[in-house]
Amino acid sequence: MTHKPGCQKTTVKMLLxxxxxxxxxxxxxxxxxxxxxxxxxxxxAVPVAVVPFAETGAMPPGDKVSSIVQADLTMSGEFRTLxxxxxxxLPSKGSDVYFRDWRMLGQRYVVVGELTRSGDRVQARYExxxxxxxxxxxxxxxxxxxxxxxxxxxHISDRIYEAITGAPGxxxxxxxxxxxxxxxxxxxxxxxxxxxxxxxxxxxxxxxxPILSPAWSPDGKKLxxxxxETGKPAIYVHELATGQRDKVADFSGLNSAxxxxxxxxSLLMTLSRDGNAEIYQMDLASRKTTKLTDHWAIDTEAxxxxxxxGIYFTSDRSGGPQIYYMERPxxxxxxxxxxxxxxxRPRPDSKGEYxxxxxxxxxxxxxxxxxxxxxxxxxxxxxxxxxxxxxxPNGRLLIYATGQNGASVLTVVSADGGAAYSLPxxxxxxxxxxxxxxTR
Amino acid sequence: xxxxxxxxxxAMVLTAGLVAxxxxxxxxxxxxxxxxxxxxxxADEGSTVYGGADGEGISSGxxxxxxxxxxxxxxxxxxxxxxxxxxxxxxxxxIKQEVRDVLVAHARYLANNPRQQVRxxxxxxxxxTKEYNLALGERRANAIQRFLVVNGASRGQIETVSYGEEKPxxxxxxxxxxxxxxxxxxxxx
Numbered sequence: 001m002t003h004k005p006g007c008q009k010t011t012v013k014m015l016l017x018x019x020x021x022x023x024x025x026x027x028x029x030x031x032x033x034x035x036x037x038x039x040x041x042x043x044x045a046v047p048v049a050v051v052p053f054a055e056t057g058a059m060p061p062g063d064k065v066s067s068i069v070q071a072d073l074t075m076s077g078e079f080r081t082l083x084x085x086x087x088x089x090l091p092s093k094g095s096d097v098y099f100r101d102w103r104m105l106g107q108r109y110v111v112v113g114e115l116t117r118s119g120d121r122v123q124a125r126y127e128x129x130x131x132x133x134x135x136x137x138x139x140x141x142x143x144x145x146x147x148x149x150x151x152x153x154x155h156i157s158d159r160i161y162e163a164i165t166g167a168p169g170x171x172x173x174x175x176x177x178x179x180x181x182x183x184x185x186x187x188x189x190x191x192x193x194x195x196x197x198x199x200x201x202x203x204x205x206x207x208x209x210p211i212l213s214p215a216w217s218p219d220g221k222k223l224x225x226x227x228x229e230t231g232k233p234a235i236y237v238h239e240l241a242t243g244q245r246d247k248v249a250d251f252s253g254l255n256s257a258x259x260x261x262x263x264x265x266s267l268l269m270t271l272s273r274d275g276n277a278e279i280y281q282m283d284l285a286s287r288k289t290t291k292l293t294d295h296w297a298i299d300t301e302a303x304x305x306x307x308x309x310g311i312y313f314t315s316d317r318s319g320g321p322q323i324y325y326m327e328r329p330x331x332x333x334x335x336x337x338x339x340x341x342x343x344x345r346p347r348p349d350s351k352g353e354y355x356x357x358x359x360x361x362x363x364x365x366x367x368x369x370x371x372x373x374x375x376x377x378x379x380x381x382x383x384x385x386x387x388x389x390x391x392x393p394n395g396r397l398l399i400y401a402t403g404q405n406g407a408s409v410l411t412v413v414s415a416d417g418g419a420a421y422s423l424p425x426x427x428x429x430x431x432x433x434x435x436x437x438x439t440r
Numbered sequence: 441x442x443x444x445x446x447x448x449x450x451a452m453v454l455t456a457g458l459v460a461x462x463x464x465x466x467x468x469x470x471x472x473x474x475x476x477x478x479x480x481x482x483a484d485e486g487s488t489v490y491g492g493a494d495g496e497g498i499s500s501g502x503x504x505x506x507x508x509x510x511x512x513x514x515x516x517x518x519x520x521x522x523x524x525x526x527x528x529x530x531x532x533x534x535i536k537q538e539v540r541d542v543l544v545a546h547a548r549y550l551a552n553n554p555r556q557q558v559r560x561x562x563x564x565x566x567x568x569t570k571e572y573n574l575a576l577g578e579r580r581a582n583a584i585q586r587f588l589v590v591n592g593a594s595r596g597q598i599e600t601v602s603y604g605e606e607k608p609x610x611x612x613x614x615x616x617x618x619x620x621x622x623x624x625x626x627x628x629x
Binding site: 358 | 531566567568569570571572574575576578579582601602603604606607611612613
């Protein structure tokens with residue numbers, strides 16, 4: 001095993017931002033919903049005006065499509081939206097757009113649209129304009145059931161985001177996470193799935209014992225997770241549409257840290273049935289396991305690289321936890337992190353550019369990332385007791401859990417650390433976020 | 441070494457048992473069975489002497505030095521075994537020196553009571569990652585298990601489980617809370 005000490009340059013970039021904004025999206029219903037609070041915006045955010053859509057016919061109660069689109073674009077950290085009260089006009093179609101108005105307000109893009117109710121469907125017609133070039137970039141329609149206004153709005157956000165940035169939007173993706181309320185005998189653990197903005201949260205599993213490590217299957221239809229419901233950690237695969245569960249690993253010792261292969265056919269997992277924590281691969285159809293590491297150290301938290309060829313994992317074989325990489329399953333691991341004495345839980349992005357992980361600096365635990373080409377390490381969070389990083393499927397955002405006033409909350413940051421966005425739970429702790437895949 | 445109340449009671453009962461056993465069970469021996477030098481001392485003197493005139497008799501009215509020694513050792517062992525939580529430093533599973541005597545006492549007890557089952561529950565403080573902490577908690581429980589087995593317990597008596605950082609003893613983010621959470625708990629089944 002070769003080490004390459006000193007080949008990695010560590011930079012700490014704590015990006016301070018231009019402005020602070022607080023936006024509360026009121027939740028109409030269940031206590032399981034998360035409130036969203038923007039804590040910092042990126043200085044380079046592009047101004048975009050989303051004009052409230054004209055409405056024909058009765059619209060369901062709840063947030064308006066345009067305010068959901070506004071919130072989505074703001075959450076990305078790449079846009080700054082304009083308060084409707086500041087708009088000089090409220091066009092609903094391209095022919096009514098006076099670009100001079102929008103230039104005066106400093107906007108680079110403007111979105112206009114109309115919603116039409118027809119029976120139990122709502123149809124949206126929307127257009128996106130480049131203000132300076134006075135050019136239409138997008139003109140489309142989309143429709144959804146009257147109970148799925150949020151789905152419709154997130155779709156529109158995705159289309160706008162892609163048209164401007166060229167990258168796929170993640171506004172229609174889901175989050176899985178664990179909430180904990182109560183203590184001791186009264187503790188209740190809940191595995192929940194929500195929209196990316198924390199809305200429409202649904203409990204999928206409730207238990208008196210801990211639930212850990214939710215992991216999305218690549219098709220977004222299943223979650224693997226660790227549950228202590230039998231008194232010790234076991235791995236389950238849970239089909240979301242039916243609620244059906246399979247207990248796939250319940251060997252003696254640990255059964256933990258499940259991670260899906262890109263084809264959805266196997267799970268990486270940490271088992272200690274041979275005496276200490278090692279990484280295995282389990283074929284889900286046959287339940288056959290293959291041992292991939294063989295070392296007296298703790299080897300855990302495995303994740304496939306973007307090409308599904310190699311595996312990143314945490315090992316303390318050099319004394320404390322560090323990130324390692326095997327180029328193919330079972331190959332001799334190579335150490336990736338050197339900059340501090342604690343680096344764990346690697347999560348590579350889907351493009352092979354960066355790997356994200358928990359990183360100790362001085363006495364604080366941050367999220368950092370290493371550039372896989374240059375080896376440069378950057379700390380991307382300013383909070384100090386950070387855990388469980390999960391990258392968005394387009395590689396642009398990162399969600400993680402952090403301690404705040406004695407409770408655990410979820411925070412979304414730009415993957416380069418530029419903007420931050422906090423999702424406090426309305427009751428108890430929220431932890432272990434897992435960002436779901438794009439499913440279109 | 442401080443004797444807990446239960447230890448003192450135990451010591452007293454032990455003493456009382458030794459006295460009671462000798463004078464009241466009705467198995468006082470007739471002189472004819474044990475030789476002519478045996479004589480029973482009156483009950484108000486609280487003791488019965490057996491054995492020959494050469495002075496080898498064991499007085500059981502009060503504990504002898506030897507008996508006192510055994511009683512004290514048992515009380516010490518009992519006190520050591522009152523300790524059932526073992527603490528660790530950050531990110532290690534190294535057993536602290538001061539805890540070794542306690543573990544030896546537990547190991548001996550288990551060796552002498554082969555039907556006694558115990559469970560070791562391993563924990564970690566909440567810093568760092570959950571899955572690594574799950575493995576660390578297991579490593580701590582395994583370290584205690586190994587020590588007990590090396591000192592006389594058998595593997596079959598000991599079950600281990602790790603809760604990682606999921607079941608803290610003390611909530612909070614202070615050095616004190618963290619120190620109290622880095623532990624293995626020994627639970628008698």
